[in-house]
Amino acid sequence: MRDLILGAVAYDAKVVPIWDGFLAHFRAHGVPFDYVLYSNYERQVAAHLRGDVDVAWNSPLAWLQAQHAAAAAGRRAQAVAMRDTDRDLTSVILVRADRGPATIADLRGRRIGVGAGDSPQATLIPLGELAEAGVEVVPVRHDVLVGKHGDHVGGERDAVKALLAGEVDAACVIDGNRLAFAREGLLAPGAVRVVHQTAPYDHCNMTVLDDGHPAIARFVEVLLAMSYDDPAVRPLLDLEGLTRWLPGRTSGYAALERAVTRDGSLAAWLTTIGPR
Amino acid sequence: MTPVDVDLADLGLDEGGHLPVARALARGGAVRVRGDAPTLAVDLPAWCRARGCAIARAGDAWLIEPSAADRWRGAERAGAIDAAVDHPPARWGLAARGALVEAGAPALDLPLADKDAVWADEAARLYAQAAAAQWDPATAIPWDAPAEHPAEVEDAVVQVMTYLIENETAALLVPTRFLGKLHPHFREVMQLLAIQIADEARHVEVFTRRATLRRGALGLSTAGGQASLASLFAEPDFAIASFLLSVLGEGSFLALLWFLRDHAPDACTRAVATLAAQDEARHVAFGLAHLGRHCAHDPSLRDRLAAAIERRHAALAHTSGLNAEVFDALVLLAAGGWTSAALRRGHAAVVALATTMDDGRRQRLVRLGFAPERAAALSGLHTRNFM
Ligand SMILES: [Fe+2]
Ligand SMILES: [Fe+2]
Numbered sequence: 001m002r003d004l005i006l007g008a009v010a011y012d013a014k015v016v017p018i019w020d021g022f023l024a025h026f027r028a029h030g031v032p033f034d035y036v037l038y039s040n041y042e043r044q045v046a047a048h049l050r051g052d053v054d055v056a057w058n059s060p061l062a063w064l065q066a067q068h069a070a071a072a073a074g075r076r077a078q079a080v081a082m083r084d085t086d087r088d089l090t091s092v093i094l095v096r097a098d099r100g101p102a103t104i105a106d107l108r109g110r111r112i113g114v115g116a117g118d119s120p121q122a123t124l125i126p127l128g129e130l131a132e133a134g135v136e137v138v139p140v141r142h143d144v145l146v147g148k149h150g151d152h153v154g155g156e157r158d159a160v161k162a163l164l165a166g167e168v169d170a171a172c173v174i175d176g177n178r179l180a181f182a183r184e185g186l187l188a189p190g191a192v193r194v195v196h197q198t199a200p201y202d203h204c205n206m207t208v209l210d211d212g213h214p215a216i217a218r219f220v221e222v223l224l225a226m227s228y229d230d231p232a233v234r235p236l237l238d239l240e241g242l243t244r245w246l247p248g249r250t251s252g253y254a255a256l257e258r259a260v261t262r263d264g265s266l267a268a269w270l271t272t273i274g275p276r
Numbered sequence: 277m278t279p280v281d282v283d284l285a286d287l288g289l290d291e292g293g294h295l296p297v298a299r300a301l302a303r304g305g306a307v308r309v310r311g312d313a314p315t316l317a318v319d320l321p322a323w324c325r326a327r328g329c330a331i332a333r334a335g336d337a338w339l340i341e342p343s344a345a346d347r348w349r350g351a352e353r354a355g356a357i358d359a360a361v362d363h364p365p366a367r368w369g370l371a372a373r374g375a376l377v378e379a380g381a382p383a384l385d386l387p388l389a390d391k392d393a394v395w396a397d398e399a400a401r402l403y404a405q406a407a408a409a410q411w412d413p414a415t416a417i418p419w420d421a422p423a424e425h426p427a428e429v430e431d432a433v434v435q436v437m438t439y440l441i442e443n444e445t446a447a448l449l450v451p452t453r454f455l456g457k458l459h460p461h462f463r464e465v466m467q468l469l470a471i472q473i474a475d476e477a478r479h480v481e482v483f484t485r486r487a488t489l490r491r492g493a494l495g496l497s498t499a500g501g502q503a504s505l506a507s508l509f510a511e512p513d514f515a516i517a518s519f520l521l522s523v524l525g526e527g528s529f530l531a532l533l534w535f536l537r538d539h540a541p542d543a544c545t546r547a548v549a550t551l552a553a554q555d556e557a558r559h560v561a562f563g564l565a566h567l568g569r570h571c572a573h574d575p576s577l578r579d580r581l582a583a584a585i586e587r588r589h590a591a592l593a594h595t596s597g598l599n600a601e602v603f604d605a606l607v608l609l610a611a612g613g614w615t616s617a618a619l620r621r622g623h624a625a626v627v628a629l630a631t632t633m634d635d636g637r638r639q640r641l642v643r644l645g646f647a648p649e650r651a652a653a654l655s656g657l658h659t660r661n662f663m
Contacts, residue, residue, distance in 0.1 A: 085325055092318050176322035178315065182290035189291040194318050228328070228345035231380025243328030243345035 003034040004215040007044045007053035009062075010037040011151035014239055021236040029222045031215055040147025041118075045069060046273055054213035055080075055206055059149035060120045060256050064266060066207050067250075069273050079205035079248030080220050085241055086203040087252065090175045091126045093196040094160065100169060104135055104196045112137045113159035113168035119150020120256045121203070122159065126172040128259025129198050140168050153177060160186060170195065202252025277305045279339060284311030289319035301329065301342045310337045350379035355461060362391045364461035373461050389459035392573045393514055396565035399464035402558050406471040409554060413482045417547045419489070425541035426613055430490055433545055435605035436536070437487035438495035441480055443529065443663045446505040447559070448476035450521050454514050468562055475555040482548045489544065495605070500595035504661035507588050515570055515577060516584040522563025523640050524585070524655075525663035528633040530556050532662060535629045539610035539622075564643055571645050578645055582654055589657040599661075633662065 008019055019035040026033035036053055038044040041062035048056045049069055058066060063079060070077040093107070101107050107130065115122025123141065130137055140162065144154035156173040160181055163171040173181070175197070181187040206223070208216055224245050226233050237243060260266040280300040287293040293313065297320075300307040309320060320338055324331040328343035355361045357374035366383035388394055396402075423430070455469045487494055508525070511517040533556060536549035571577050603626065611622030634655050641651035 084328055088321075088325070090318070090321075174322075175318045176326055179290055179319050179322060187290065189288055190314075194315050197318055228347075229349045231350060231378070234347065234380055241326070243343055 001032055001215065002213075003032045004055065004213045004219055005053045006033065006035045006055045006057060007047060008035060008037055008057040009041050009044055009059070009148055009151065010039060011145060011148040018236060018239045021239075025226070025233060025236070026219065026222055031219050031222055033219070041065070041149050042147060042269065042272075048207070048209065049073065049273070054216065055208050055219065058205055058207045059151060060201070060203055060205075060253055061118060061124070061149050061260065063205055063207055063250075064253060064257055064260065065269060065273075066209075068266060068270055070209055072270060076210040078208050078210070079250050080208050080216070081206040081223050081245050081248050082202065082204060083240065083242035084244050084246055086205065087246065087249075088200040089121065089203055090200055091121050091172055091198045092175050092178060092194045093126055093130075093170050093172050094163060094178065094192040095170045095195045096163060096166075097190055097193045100193070101195055104130070104133060107137055107170055107195065108135050110137055110169035111140050111167075113162045113171040114139050114141055115150045115155030115159055115172065116143050116146050116148070116152075117141050118146060118148075119155055120201075120259075121174045122150050122156045122172050124259045124263075125198055125201055125255050126196070128255060128262060129196070131262060132258070137170075153180075157181065157186065160192075163192070199255060200252065201255050202249065205248045205250075279306040279308040282307055282309045284309065284313065284316065286313050287311065288313035288315060289323055290315070293319075294323055297323075297340070301340065304342060306342070307340045308334065308337045309340060347378060348376070351376050352379070353377070360391055360395060360462055364389055364459050366459075368459075368461060370460055373463055386457060386459040388454060388457040388514055389461070391462070392570055394458060394462050394465050394566060396465070396562060396569055398565040399462075399468045399562065402562050402565070403464055403468040403471060406468065406475065406555070406558055409558075410471075410474075411478075411551055413478060413485070416551060417482060418543050419485070421543035421547075423490070423542040423544070428614075429541050429608055429612055431495075432605040432608040433541065434487045434491050435495035435601055436609055437483045438497065439501065439602045439605075440483045441487070441494075442497055442501060443505065443525075444476050444479040444483060446508055446663065447521065447526065447529075448473055448480065450508055450511075450517055454517065457514075465566070472555075472559050472562070475559070479552045479555070482552070486544060486548050496599075496601050498599040498601065500592075500599055501602075501661050503595045504592055504659045505663065507591055507659075508663075511584070513580075513584075515567060516581060518563045519567055519581045520584060520588065521663070522559050523567060523644070524637055524658050526556050526559045526563070527636050527640050528658065528662045530560060531629060531633045531636055535606070535610070535625070535632075539612075539625055541609065541612050560640070564640060567644055575645075581644070582646070582650070585654050585657050588659065592659055592661075595661075 008015060015037060023033055023035060038047065041059050044056055045062050045065045047053055048066055056066065067077040095101055101110060114127060117123060127139055142155040142158035144158060145152045156177050159171040160173060162168045178187065182189065226237065226245055228234055228237055228243050280303060282296050282300045284293045284296060297307060297309055321331050324340055328345045330341040332339050354368040354371045354375050354377050355364065355373050360373065366386055367381055368377055369381050369384045371377045451469050452473055455466065458466055460466050508517065508521050511520065530553055533549045533553035537546055537553065540546040540549060606626045607622040610625040611618040637655035637658055638651045641654055642648055646654065
């Protein structure tokens, strides 16, 4: 059997030890596993559709790209697994506590610090909710590592720095990053208020296409069986930011799908990947 | 089981509020959290998600279930605080003795991990003694003391110091190589070796400073002297290396430093020799202590130690032993001048030094359990370079 190949995006140097660790674990459990790293999700999705990889560790936006591109080709994408930490995230819009808008309506016409232009959590979903509420704003992007769909936290950190410096009126971050930035000392307690919290949404998933590799079932089985109690596995789960793998679900991507449909970016990207 | 209640009042999770929640969860059951910090509704679910804890709204509170993920499952104590185990596993690594060690910590390469090979019950006491006896070269030694001896006696002092520095450097580097391999579970031994190495650093310093007090150049370093020290350097076995270095070498050095204390032409040389000898006595004591324990647990070690002396003797047979330059310098140093009477006195003192060294080595070998005749024979095979 040829190797089952997983594609992942190298958004940070730690990605290499993570997938090297998974590689050893999967091979030890009878999955003929290997991995390939891409510098951006668009290239990974295209490679997946070409059949270069069998499983793609996709951002939520990459999932939508894969799903729509597969559908356009008469195929079907499936989310087979996700981290426990990929479920029910929210993003928050922060304003300075000492001044700044009191309600979401007050954000109208204001400068909103967002993350990278392709970040679902720090840009697309919060801006989408503002648009749906009829609140037109001036987004100020903090493009750290475009193509990585905001996986790198630098864009959110820069947005918060811009908020504290008074360069923007609000900043969008994942709920947990507010606490993380407090621990870093970037956000003093009480320095910011939460003016809006988005509805819950889901984050990454392991995507496969319908004519998948024969070892995919075994891959999913071994993945879901990874236990935090196993000292050999725990460092990998810590690095990847989860305590257990869960079956994939696709109910948490609707807000993002509306956002990238509304701004036209998904359709625009699909024209670049069509059959040629 | 009814949930444990935690009321955070206005304490936010971004200012330490997670501690009461984590403490309550550590009891193993569900926790009901109330609070009115402005961002609690954002922070608490995010905090729970990252830890794998389920969270649900329950009226004006949140109900949190502990996570099934437990980092401390399978963790083990790295022995007891005040008792080293016989074979500490490499996976305990750098953890403090007695600490609870998470499973999955990297196994460090710590080959010196056998209590019989390294341990001495005296290590803690010797370490405390060493820590209390550290002296400051700047103030402990009368660097400005007057010296009235002839220029050539000063040259002899410089030659002896040059020889001492070379030997102190070996005494510093040989234990350093073993310290890097010692399992830190044997904390007291690690500390004692570390402070012993610091002692040697100070000896290198004061001998260098004494040598250059009145001279701009050092003396001679001979191939035979270095060959003798190189054979210590190459020894991979801790027991054999400490036997050759600490028991035989530093033991002999002790007699040499006393000799310098008694015959030095100036107060400064007397002081550096006296202070260094105090430190060396501890180094010898530790060597005797751990090798005595080791021999008691493994009597076959004695034969290996004896074989090591014989092997080293054979390896050094082609070298000249103590070089003539050092021997002559010691004679002139003890003579203090060029009169026949002085030279005769100096020469007799150096000859007596060899006897004192031999006596000391034989006594120490007997303390390690060698029969007196065997001790005498083995002592006679010790390197003529002293160390
Ligand atoms: Fe020394
Ligand atoms: Fe020493």
